[in-house]
Amino acid sequence: MWTIAKREIGSYFKSPIAYVLIGLFVLLISIFFWPRLQASRGDFITILGDMGFFLIFIVPILTMRTLAEDRKNGTEVLLMTSPTSLYKIVVGKFIGAYTVFLVTTGISLIYPLIIIMMGGMFTIQLTGGYIGFLLLGAAFIAIGILASAVTENQIIAAIISFVALIVMWVADTLATTVGGIVGVILEWISLISRYQVFTKGILGLAEVVYLLSFTIVILFLTVRIIERRRWVQG
Amino acid sequence: MIEIINLTKTYGQVVAVNNISFTVKKGEIVGFLGPNGAGKSTTMNIITGYLPSTAGTVKVDGYDILTQPKEVKKRIGYLPEAPPLYRDMTVTEYLRFVSSLKGVPKGKQQGQMADIMELVGLTDHRKRLIDNLSKGYRQRVGLAQALVGNPEVLILDEPTVGLDPKQIIEIRRVIKALAQERTIILSSHILPEVSAICERVVIINNGVIAAEDTPSRLSKDINQFLKLTMIILGDQEKIVKTIKTIDGVNYIEASAKTGDNAYKYVVESDIDVREQVFYKLAKAGCPILESKPSTMTLEDIFINVVTQGTEVS
Numbered sequence: 001m002w003t004i005a006k007r008e009i010g011s012y013f014k015s016p017i018a019y020v021l022i023g024l025f026v027l028l029i030s031i032f033f034w035p036r037l038q039a040s041r042g043d044f045i046t047i048l049g050d051m052g053f054f055l056i057f058i059v060p061i062l063t064m065r066t067l068a069e070d071r072k073n074g075t076e077v078l079l080m081t082s083p084t085s086l087y088k089i090v091v092g093k094f095i096g097a098y099t100v101f102l103v104t105t106g107i108s109l110i111y112p113l114i115i116i117m118m119g120g121m122f123t124i125q126l127t128g129g130y131i132g133f134l135l136l137g138a139a140f141i142a143i144g145i146l147a148s149a150v151t152e153n154q155i156i157a158a159i160i161s162f163v164a165l166i167v168m169w170v171a172d173t174l175a176t177t178v179g180g181i182v183g184v185i186l187e188w189i190s191l192i193s194r195y196q197v198f199t200k201g202i203l204g205l206a207e208v209v210y211l212l213s214f215t216i217v218i219l220f221l222t223v224r225i226i227e228r229r230r231w232v233q234g
Numbered sequence: 235m236i237e238i239i240n241l242t243k244t245y246g247q248v249v250a251v252n253n254i255s256f257t258v259k260k261g262e263i264v265g266f267l268g269p270n271g272a273g274k275s276t277t278m279n280i281i282t283g284y285l286p287s288t289a290g291t292v293k294v295d296g297y298d299i300l301t302q303p304k305e306v307k308k309r310i311g312y313l314p315e316a317p318p319l320y321r322d323m324t325v326t327e328y329l330r331f332v333s334s335l336k337g338v339p340k341g342k343q344q345g346q347m348a349d350i351m352e353l354v355g356l357t358d359h360r361k362r363l364i365d366n367l368s369k370g371y372r373q374r375v376g377l378a379q380a381l382v383g384n385p386e387v388l389i390l391d392e393p394t395v396g397l398d399p400k401q402i403i404e405i406r407r408v409i410k411a412l413a414q415e416r417t418i419i420l421s422s423h424i425l426p427e428v429s430a431i432c433e434r435v436v437i438i439n440n441g442v443i444a445a446e447d448t449p450s451r452l453s454k455d456i457n458q459f460l461k462l463t464m465i466i467l468g469d470q471e472k473i474v475k476t477i478k479t480i481d482g483v484n485y486i487e488a489s490a491k492t493g494d495n496a497y498k499y500v501v502e503s504d505i506d507v508r509e510q511v512f513y514k515l516a517k518a519g520c521p522i523l524e525s526k527p528s529t530m531t532l533e534d535i536f537i538n539v540v541t542q543g544t545e546v547s
Binding site for chain 2: 003004006007010011014015073074075076077078079080081082083084085230231
């Protein structure tokens with residue numbers, strides 16, 4: 001598991017992907033942060049809400065190669081015929097992508113630091129907000145990895161996860177419009193409504209449990225999908 | 235060591251492997267022959283646990299691939315048709331990754347990697363990016379990868395494909411060296427290779443086993459008649475007439491002229507007629523300059539078996 005994670009991390013930082021993503025993320029935050037800084041508003045937590053939205057664009061690029069690339073290059077054979085379990089392979093891939101995400105998040109801490117330097121405070125709310133952001137990232141990355149498991153084409157994997165994340169982003173709004181059973185289901189998969197609890201500065205146990213179990217279930221599904229593909233088409 | 239029991243694999247309607255069984259004893263080196271699409275790679279993918287079988291099973295060292303895949307995978311080194319390489323890594327980085335993946339203890343990794351690289355001739359290229367290596371060297375990295383963890387069983391799917399003649403000879407030398415303490419299944423469609431390396435041959439066609447034996451015994455089975463190629467000095471017509479009088483000869487063909495008044499002849503017979511041919515020609519005053527039996531090569535056998543198989547089906 002750690003072997004695979006380590007290789008993934010190395011691979012991210014050897015290719016331009018990690019740097020491009022980090023650069024893109026920081027750029028986006030800066031664009032949103034600058035006006036607030038000028039207006040002397042020290043509420044970085046609202047930016048965390050925007051950061052969640054940026055993830056919709058960042059995560060698909062981050063995760064598109066995880067499993068699809070192995071399938072395309074034939075390295076999947078090496079992983080599957082080694083004495084490791086499929087769970088460890090998938091979790092290893094997840095840890096690899098998540099580490100890049102952690103580095104990116106770490107860099108975004110520069111902005112709260114700027115606020116502190118200018119006399120602001122790193123509040124408990126902001127800590128809670130960051131915890132929420134880390135959990136949201138985990139759930140998103142799990143979805144991206146799932147998308148990468150269903151195809152050997154990286155671009156298609158990216159598009160699938162992008163669409164899935166968009167749907168989850170608007171699920172809440174859709175739910176109220178649609179109503180009925182579909183509305184209930186949409187509300188149920190709405191990651192955003194959970195995330196918004198954090199960005200309001202509340203550290204809700206229910207939301208923590210929800211996002212964590214969401215991640216685990218999606219990763220479990222990923223393993224099942226790969227298993228199924230082995231049996232069906234080989 | 236390896237038991238393949240009633241193995242069947244279907245992809246939807248297509249039957250790739252149809253109820254095949256064979257066993258490979260410990261220390262044996264078996265050649266797996268077949269035309270493209272015969273089911274070689276599929277069988278190998280099942281043995282190594284990459285694909286599940288539709289029916290039947292594979293046992294390695296007594297462990298069933300379906301119920302104890304981990305135990306089986308620990309014992310197998312696999313070189314698939316396309317070497318599974320991460321091109322963004324150097325040779326050393328890659329082999330270290332494979333070592334960890336296969337659970338080689340940290341302390342042993344360095345030494346084992348050095349040994350393997352020496353064996354397959356990669357030591358001078360160990361710091362190079364796999365992406366920058368030539369096809370032949372990538373194939374070596376693929377072979378090196380299969381050797382990591384010192385597995386008892388090696389499954390090599392077309393190990394010499396795409397290499398130049400010099401590299402082929404070298405890889406063959408490596409495989410022969412490995413064969414001394416390991417059980418090897420090697421697939422190929424290059425026949426001289428199989429007859430050069432393997433003790434036993436399994437020919438597979440359309441998903442079923444068409445023949446299975448040692449290369450030499452396979453040639454005997456098929457070689458029902460004797461075929462001689464001779465160069466004889468003298469008048470062509472006279473020679474043909476003389477040979478035709480011998481009991482058992484059923485075919486004679488005079489072909490190219492090879493010298494002054496000397497021709498090449500092909501004689502086919504049901505029994506050994508060499509002695510008769512000698513005396514008769516000596517009497518006729520036509521000396522034999524050269525005579526050699528043309529036994530069937532593995533190539534002939536292969537074509538024979540495979541076409542027969544197609545006729546039956």
